[in-house]
Amino acid sequence: MLEILQQSAISAGRAILDIYNAGPEVTYKPDCSPVTDADACAERIILADLARAFPGVPVVAEEAVAAGFVPDIAGKSFFLVDPLDGTKEFIGRHDDFTVNIALIENGAPVAGVVYAPALRILYAAYQGKAVKTVIDETFRLDDETVIGCRSCGDRMVGLASRSHNSAETIAYLAEHGIADYRAVGSSLKFCLLAEGLADVYPRFSRTMEWDTAAGDAILRAAGGETLTMDGAPLTYGKRNQKDDSDFANPWFVSRGKP
Structure with missing residues (x-):
């Protein structure tokens, strides 16, 4: 396959x-x-x-x-x-x-x-x-x-969207003491986590399932995870959502090894 x-x-x-x-x-x-x-x-x-x-x-x-x-x-x-x-x-x-x-x-x-x-x-x-x-x-x-995710050290490196950054994302990074972060486009952010080049990718702006699924698959196989704000793994195939359109994702945080 x-x-x-x-x-x-x-x-x-x-x-x-x-x-x-x-x-x-x-x-x-x-x-x-x-x-x-x-x-x-x-x-x-x-x-x-x-x-x-x-x-x-x-x-x-x-x-x-x-x-x-x-x-x-x-x-x-x-x-x-x-x-x-x-x-x-x-x-x-x-x-x-x-x-x-x-x-x-x-x-x-x-x-x-x-x-x-x-x-x-x-x-x-x-x-x-x-x-x-x-x-x-x-x-x-x-x-x-x-490739595989790295163990997080004392100085975390964050990732943010180049074109869809948000005040909530910047606030999350600041609240977690992450001063070092890169702005990157597309699903490459998941891949950089999977490769061990960064530690966390908070996403507090809109994404759809096709934006995230492939990168998320790579991250999970590399030892990382993508969690919604209630701590559950991000799921796919979301239809008939009460408060959003089909296949829309909630906010999430992707990270390397916990």
């Missing part, structure tokens, strides 16, 4: 880079969030790959959901896809945008791929193992390394 997800993410990333270099066409959704032709192109590639390899598994994909297509996932394993996470970074020509593909079983992310095409780095997790792989100039997997 993992090889299929990796190759699909790489193929989508290759198409994204072509548009990145040529200059994307930007439009806006009803919620005023930007979307580009790269989002649509990458999603088509991933959906075709998943349909061919896993014909019986539903796929919840960001742009398809925006267009009103939501498959039946009740009682089923399913994929979550964000074809281009960090669209604002992509438009602003920052390199920290990613392709996210995750497999959800019983509400938990059990496999995931996060590919940063501009950085030529791919993170992946499956069966409790997290890895980081360099992608060479011919778009092949090269130099794979097993």
Whole structure:
């Protein structure tokens, strides 16, 4: 399975880079969030790959959901896809945008791929193992390394969203004595925790499940965790929520080894 997800993410990333270099066409959704032709192109590639390899598994994909297509996932394993996470970074020509593909079983992310095409780095997790792989100039997997969260020392390093930071996030970092933090785009924040380069990522602004699932899968496989504000693990497949839309996440805190 993992090889299929990796190759699909790489193929989508290759198409994204072509548009990145040529200059994307930007439009806006009803919620005023930007979307580009790269989002649509990458999603088509991933959906075709998943349909061919896993014909019986539903796929919840960001742009398809925006267009009103939501498959039946009740009682089923399913994929979550964000074809281009960090669209604002992509438009602003920052390199920290990613392709996210995750497999959800019983509400938990059990496999995931996060590919940063501009950085030529791919993170992946499956069966409790997290890895980081360099992608060479011919778009092949090269130099794979097993990764894991670090034990937190006296001086914690925090992560915050580059484009969606909030006063609550800054307050959380201050309350926990975390003066050293980096602003990073996309799901790479989860991967930096999984790699042992940071300790905590508080998120007190809106995210959707496709934004977080793949990175969360990698973090969990690396020994970390993502908890909601009541201390429960973040779950996936949230439908018919009383106070929010389908697949919307509550606030959460992701961290390396407790």
